[in-house]
Amino acid sequence: MKSDKDWGDELAWHCAACDRPLELGQVTVTYMNNSFTTDMPRCPGCGRVMVPEALALGKMAEVEKILEDK
Numbered sequence: 001m002k003s004d005k006d007w008g009d010e011l012a013w014h015c016a017a018c019d020r021p022l023e024l025g026q027v028t029v030t031y032m033n034n035s036f037t038t039d040m041p042r043c044p045g046c047g048r049v050m051v052p053e054a055l056a057l058g059k060m061a062e063v064e065k066i067l068e069d070k
Contacts, residue, residue: 010052015043022050029060032067 013022022041027049029036041050051060 010041010050013041013050015046015048017048018043018045020045031064034067036063 011022011024014020015022020043023044024039025042025044026037027040027042029038040055041052042048
């Protein structure tokens with residue numbers, strides 16, 4: 001799992017809806033009836049989550065393929 005310093009660039013962002021800085025927080029990701037809890041940048045106000053492009057095209061794509069192959 002990444003620490004706060006590993007998310008540095010993403011945590012510098014602000015929420016488009018609330019204009020609050022993103023914070024690292026627990027998020028539940030669900031895909032094909034499978035749920036995973038992980039820490040990701042999220043808005044402390046509205047709870048919106050930022051999924052960085054590298055994560056979406058990397059690790060999340062790998063997990064998606066594994067679940068689809070089941």
